[in-house]
Amino acid sequence: MKISNKKTGKRVVIDPVSRVEGHGKxxxxxxxxxxxxxxxxxxxxxxxxxxxxxxxPYEEVAVLVQRLCGIxxxxxxxxxxxxxxxLVGVNQLTPTxxxxxxxxxxxxxxxxxxxxxxxxxxxxxxxxxxxDLHRRNIxxxxxxxxxxxxxxxxxxxxxxxxxxxxxxxxxxxxxxxPGGVNRSLDISQRDTLRAQLPxxxxxxxxxxxxxxxxxxxxxxxxxxxxxxxxxxxGLVDSKGALELxxxxxxxxxxxxxxxxxxxxxxxxxxxxxxxxxxxxYMKFPFLSDLGIEKGWYRVGPLARINNCDFISTPLAEKARxxxxxxxxxxxxxxxxxxxxxxxxxxxxxxxxxxxxQDEDILGNELILKGKAQQEGIGVIEAPRGTxxxxxxxxDEGLIEKANLxxxxxxxxxxxxxSVREVAQEYIDGQEITEGALNQIEVAIxxxxxxxxxxxxxxxxxxxxxxxxxxxxxxxxTKTKSGF
Amino acid sequence: MPQKISPxxxxxxxxxxxxxxxQSIMEAAExxxxxxxxxxxxxxxxxxxxxxxxxxKASGRWVSACTEPAEVGLQVENNSSELQSQRRAIVQLLFxxxxxxxxxCEKSGNCQLQAVAYSLDMHDAHFAHQFPHRxxxxxxxxxxxxxxxxxxxxxxxxxxxxxxxxxxxxxSGRGPHTQLIVNSESGKLKDSEIEKDDEAIKVxxxxxxxxxxxxxxxxxxxxxxxxxxxDQQSTGKSGNNEAQP
Numbered sequence: 001m002k003i004s005n006k007k008t009g010k011r012v013v014i015d016p017v018s019r020v021e022g023h024g025k026x027x028x029x030x031x032x033x034x035x036x037x038x039x040x041x042x043x044x045x046x047x048x049x050x051x052x053x054x055x056x057p058y059e060e061v062a063v064l065v066q067r068l069c070g071i072x073x074x075x076x077x078x079x080x081x082x083x084x085x086x087l088v089g090v091n092q093l094t095p096t097x098x099x100x101x102x103x104x105x106x107x108x109x110x111x112x113x114x115x116x117x118x119x120x121x122x123x124x125x126x127x128x129x130x131x132d133l134h135r136r137n138i139x140x141x142x143x144x145x146x147x148x149x150x151x152x153x154x155x156x157x158x159x160x161x162x163x164x165x166x167x168x169x170x171x172x173x174x175x176x177x178p179g180g181v182n183r184s185l186d187i188s189q190r191d192t193l194r195a196q197l198p199x200x201x202x203x204x205x206x207x208x209x210x211x212x213x214x215x216x217x218x219x220x221x222x223x224x225x226x227x228x229x230x231x232x233x234g235l236v237d238s239k240g241a242l243e244l245x246x247x248x249x250x251x252x253x254x255x256x257x258x259x260x261x262x263x264x265x266x267x268x269x270x271x272x273x274x275x276x277x278x279x280x281y282m283k284f285p286f287l288s289d290l291g292i293e294k295g296w297y298r299v300g301p302l303a304r305i306n307n308c309d310f311i312s313t314p315l316a317e318k319a320r321x322x323x324x325x326x327x328x329x330x331x332x333x334x335x336x337x338x339x340x341x342x343x344x345x346x347x348x349x350x351x352x353x354x355x356x357q358d359e360d361i362l363g364n365e366l367i368l369k370g371k372a373q374q375e376g377i378g379v380i381e382a383p384r385g386t387x388x389x390x391x392x393x394x395d396e397g398l399i400e401k402a403n404l405x406x407x408x409x410x411x412x413x414x415x416x417x418s419v420r421e422v423a424q425e426y427i428d429g430q431e432i433t434e435g436a437l438n439q440i441e442v443a444i445x446x447x448x449x450x451x452x453x454x455x456x457x458x459x460x461x462x463x464x465x466x467x468x469x470x471x472x473x474x475x476x477t478k479t480k481s482g483f
Numbered sequence: 484m485p486q487k488i489s490p491x492x493x494x495x496x497x498x499x500x501x502x503x504x505x506q507s508i509m510e511a512a513e514x515x516x517x518x519x520x521x522x523x524x525x526x527x528x529x530x531x532x533x534x535x536x537x538x539x540k541a542s543g544r545w546v547s548a549c550t551e552p553a554e555v556g557l558q559v560e561n562n563s564s565e566l567q568s569q570r571r572a573i574v575q576l577l578f579x580x581x582x583x584x585x586x587x588c589e590k591s592g593n594c595q596l597q598a599v600a601y602s603l604d605m606h607d608a609h610f611a612h613q614f615p616h617r618x619x620x621x622x623x624x625x626x627x628x629x630x631x632x633x634x635x636x637x638x639x640x641x642x643x644x645x646x647x648x649x650x651x652x653x654x655s656g657r658g659p660h661t662q663l664i665v666n667s668e669s670g671k672l673k674d675s676e677i678e679k680d681d682e683a684i685k686v687x688x689x690x691x692x693x694x695x696x697x698x699x700x701x702x703x704x705x706x707x708x709x710x711x712x713x714d715q716q717s718t719g720k721s722g723n724n725e726a727q728p
Contacts, residue, residue: 055619057619057621057627057695059589059695059698059699060587060588060589060698060699063586063587063589063699064586064587067586067587167703168702168703168704169703172586173703174699174702174703175702177697177698177699177700178698182699182700182701182702183702183705396621396622397621397695398619398621
């Protein structure tokens with residue numbers, strides 16, 4: 001971390017923000033009394049995927065776009081694949097293809113959630129938000145809390161093992177092809193994964209307990225921290241159950257009432273719009289019916305657990321009920337994301353158990369064909385929230401237009417507002433310390449943002465904190481050397 | 484009693500390699516299971532000598548192994564650090580000259596260019612990428628021509644003419660403007676005689692010519708070069724290092 005002083009005031013830069021994916025910076029605007037006026041999370045990456053895939057053959061897109069991310073490539077692979085299924089006229093896959101894709105997806109969500117909670121966020125929660133910078137990492141967690149550290153690593157490994165078994169690689173494998181999959185599991189792969197299940201289920205239940213207990217350990221502060229109120233958007237199935245792979249859109253208002261339900265995700269453009277602001281490469285989606293000011297919403301684990309009526313797997317459902325009862329129906333605190341995230345992790349483990357008992361995953365009917373069409377939309381619940389891929393092709397099957405609305409993008413306004421809330425409490429009128437800056441990072445981190453995905457850069461994720469006075473004069477900038 | 488005739492032999496990296504009358508150094512090497520890196524050569528096709536990857540030192544002279552006849556007593560240097568370094572530079576130039584995006588290329592794992600690059604321990608393109616603007620021909624419903632990936636080896640030209648008896652492809656232009664053209668009135672694949680099962684598509688050592696009907700159908704782990712490097716796949720008998728579609 002470095003702090004420099006100029007005649008105009010202190011300059012403080014957080015660069016990079018650690019333990020999130022992507023590049024960003026935070027700007028705080030102060031009034032003439034140095035009171036906080038505005039807080040902005042800027043995303044300074046430019047990816048351009050939507051543009052440079054134009055002119056490429058549709059059949060390579062599901063493999064190409066997964067390069068958006070190294071954490072959740074499976075989500076992009078599958079969302080694109082669902083859109084491409086439509087391009088080749090396949091609305092229903094073979095049981096084997098659908099179950100293989102689902103199994104892959106649950107493995108992906110499980111590993112991503114484990115990574116985020118244990119590797120990225122647990123240091124804050126276990127050591128304290130303003131604890132020694134050098135201790136806030138997974139290595140120190142392993143030293144001080146070896147059981148928790150190993151648990152996270154083993155859970156993530158299991159998710160990655162599933163991904164590798166199905167797609168051939170832990171990162172950026174290939175399984176989904178137009179209208180299906182290119183392979184199923186063989187018996188030895190299935191049995192190897194099955195053998196790990198008892199341990200995984202036990203660790204998943206412990207993960208829920210750890211996240212819950214940490215949240216409850218300082219409940220007053222944790223519920224206040226970065227608190228905002230919003231509506232929530234996510235997929236549910238036709239009965240209102242939590243659905244991660246394929247469902248319809250449900251939107252709940254901030255009181256927890258269903259605002260819209262069973263919306264056809266193929267018509268997302270009828271109810272979701274995106275606003276562009278000059279100071280960020282990340283767009284601001286909003287609900288058309290509510291407009292720019294009131295229409296922003298949240299997605300991801302918190303939205304999904306708030307939104308669904310139930311979870312189809314027993315252990316996760318029991319955990320959901322406890323979560324909902326505690327929050328009296330709807331949870332708004334950003335830090336509740338962690339608890340919700342671990343409930344989903346448990347759900348994934350249970351779903352994986354079910355699928356690994358299903359003979360269909362060994363089947364040979366892999367690909368279907370239908371009547372080709374020129375537009376396809378794929379919507380999936382990625383670890384960080386609802387993910388939309390939309391493609392139009394020309395007569396030769398080349399991409400003419402692509403629109404990707406990524407999970408983190410939909411949490412853009414929420415992250416900005418949470419940053420403002422935390423800045424108000426820990427920065428406003430006070431000396432900027434490294435610990436105070438980490439408070440801002442903790443708020444951003446709760447959303448598990450993937451800024452690389454959201455801007456459709458490679459590398460670490462720098463966040464730059466700048467303090468301006470009301471005339472736009474830069475007062476402070478703070479930077480970190482990262483980890 | 485007839486006198487026993489000693490087989491004709493050359494030496495490649497000090498190893499005795501028998502050959503038959505008329506064989507090139509490459510053919511003799513392949514027959515003996517000795518790998519000499521190559522891209523434009525394929526057993527069964529007339530030697531082309533254009534990619535220069537198979538350059539060896541034969542009794543002190545720099546020659547392309549695919550065009551140089553084997554001769555009794557020839558001392559061939561093949562697997563030396565000097566030659567490997569130069570071959571690596573050739574492959575790096577190929578990567579810099581085209582637009583080879585392995586991460587999403589369907590041919591990845593089945594691509595000879597990629598496999599040769601791995602075999603030559605190439606870690607980056609070294610040279611500045613040219614990012615040429617080349618057109619893609621997706622006009623045919625089952626065959627894709629992606630000129631970004633074309634290394635101008637003319638294997639498709641030879642296969643179409645000699646094997647498929649169609650004469651669909653040719654190289655046109657000069658220097659950096661050289662490109663693969665299609666023999667049809669419109670210049671498009673859709674108006675040519677190409678068919679998805681043509682040998683011209685199968686022989687392509689990169690993903691320049693692809694059968695579009697079953698994209699990404701070979702799972703990772705089952706692709707030709709996933710488990711055994713190209714330099715260990717040289718069976719010699721068939722001389723077939725080319726990827727299977």
